[in-house]
Amino acid sequence: xxxxxxxxxxxxxxxxxxxxxxxxxxxxxxxxxxxxxxxxxxxxxxxxxxxxxxxxxxxxxxxxxxxxxxxxxxxxxxxxxxxxxxxxxxxxxxxxxxxxxxxxxxxxxxxxxxxxxxxxxxxxxxxxxxxxxxxxxxxxxxxxxxxxxxxxxxxxxxxxxxxxxxxxxxxxxxxxxxxxxxxxxxxxxxxxxxxxxxxxxxxxxxxxxxx
Amino acid sequence: xxxxxxxxxxxxxxxxxxxxxxxxxxxxxxxxxxxxxxxxxxxxxxxxxxxxxxxxxxxxxxxxxxxxxxxxxxxxxxxxxxxxxxxxxxxxxx
Numbered sequence: 001x002x003x004x005x006x007x008x009x010x011x012x013x014x015x016x017x018x019x020x021x022x023x024x025x026x027x028x029x030x031x032x033x034x035x036x037x038x039x040x041x042x043x044x045x046x047x048x049x050x051x052x053x054x055x056x057x058x059x060x061x062x063x064x065x066x067x068x069x070x071x072x073x074x075x076x077x078x079x080x081x082x083x084x085x086x087x088x089x090x091x092x093x094x095x096x097x098x099x100x101x102x103x104x105x106x107x108x109x110x111x112x113x114x115x116x117x118x119x120x121x122x123x124x125x126x127x128x129x130x131x132x133x134x135x136x137x138x139x140x141x142x143x144x145x146x147x148x149x150x151x152x153x154x155x156x157x158x159x160x161x162x163x164x165x166x167x168x169x170x171x172x173x174x175x176x177x178x179x180x181x182x183x184x185x186x187x188x189x190x191x192x193x194x195x196x197x198x199x200x201x202x203x204x205x206x207x208x209x210x211x
Numbered sequence: 212x213x214x215x216x217x218x219x220x221x222x223x224x225x226x227x228x229x230x231x232x233x234x235x236x237x238x239x240x241x242x243x244x245x246x247x248x249x250x251x252x253x254x255x256x257x258x259x260x261x262x263x264x265x266x267x268x269x270x271x272x273x274x275x276x277x278x279x280x281x282x283x284x285x286x287x288x289x290x291x292x293x294x295x296x297x298x299x300x301x302x303x304x305x
Contacts, residue, residue, distance in 0.1 A: 101250070118236050145238065146278075149287045164290040167278075171234050172271050172296035173253045 060129040064095050065177055066198035068104075068127075070191050073182045079106075086177065090127060100126040105168060106179045107205075112159050113166045114152065114205030115176045116144045124175040128200060135204065145169060155206040178205040185211035216272060220246045222302040224274075232260030235301045239293075243305060244276040247294055255298065269298040 025033070039045045068090060072079035082089040086102030102124055105113040117123065118141045123131040134140050144151045148165050152158070159165060168176045180202045186194060189211065201207035216222060226241035234256050249272050254265025278291040285291070 118238075119234060145293060146282050147286060148278075148291065161288045162290075163288070164292060165278075165287060166291070167293045169236065169293060169295040171236060172256070172298065174250055174271070174273075174296055 057130070060126065062128045062198075062200035062203060063195065064090075064093075065124070065128050065200075065203045066195040067093055068095075068177075069179055069198045069203065070194045072179055073194060074191065079179070082179065095127060098126045100124060101174045102127065102177060103174045104177050104179050105166070107181045109181070110162070111164045111166055112152075112205065113168060113176075113178045114144060114148055115168050115170060115178060116141055117170045118142070118145055119171050122170040122175060124177050127177065128203060132200065152206060155201065157207055178203050180205075180209050183209045183211040216246050216249070216270075216299065216302060216304060218246050218248050221305050222246055222272075222274060223305050224297065225301050225303060232257055235297055236295070238281060239274075239276065239295055239297070242276060242281055244274040244280075246302075247273040247275045249273075250296070253298075255300075269300055271296055271298055272302060274302065 036050060040047055040050070068082060071093065072082050078089065078092070081092070082104050083106055086104040087097045087100065089104070090097045090100075090102060107113055115123075116135075121131055121136040123135060125131070140151065145167055148167050149159065152165070170176050180198065182194075183197065186197065186209070189197075197209040197211060199207060199209070202209050221243060222245070223243045224235065224239045224241060228237075228240075249270060251271065252268035253271050255267070255269045256265065259265035273294050274297050276293045276295070277289075278285045278287060278293055279289060281293060
């Protein structure tokens, strides 16, 4: 591996060369890059606008969804509004759902909801940000619709047979977000502590908040 | 071509295999479920995908299936369900 003369020292990793950018661009990545460069070159958009759009996209995190969940846990009237109209309820918190059609589905002692898009990677991106890579994997998409309990168990979520596991395949215009149950032992926690319990995976429905 | 559907109606998904951009997964085609709710009208993604305007709009329904009806060897509970969003022209009332 090392055929140079630095045999004496013991910090070889510190001196590892910066990895070359060996990413192989697919046809569509090259097409996208070419389109972006042409639009910039022709003055239709600027590089700064592209950067700002990426920064905006990156600023959207699951913490947005967690705020909605915690408000639903702590304000019964908000929960009613959230389940009736997810878009309006997100705007109440100053969030920007954009063109999103948000449907919030509630976990209960009898029903556990889990979200997938078997056709592609539909996800409430305007609320939760970008989906995790596993959500887009063929394995998750194919398996969670036909053996959801096995997939949930791999996430550490085991549900009794008496609970109805309800898989939502978001194949069209609606985007889904799971309202998890407030965990036992979380009765006296403040809102910030509660929000930390509501992870992205809880709102996809593969996990449960743990106090 | 078919009467309006309402929540509670029993429907069968068309068992058709047209070419093009189809947002009705194969695993529900030919299966029977229950309309859970109507989401209103949306542009038809099948024609939007080929650069048309997606008109006329199609009513989008959420349809509930029993998992045991979809997968003969389903290993979970009898109560387990799958809900999926399907446009009206893929559904036939039974």
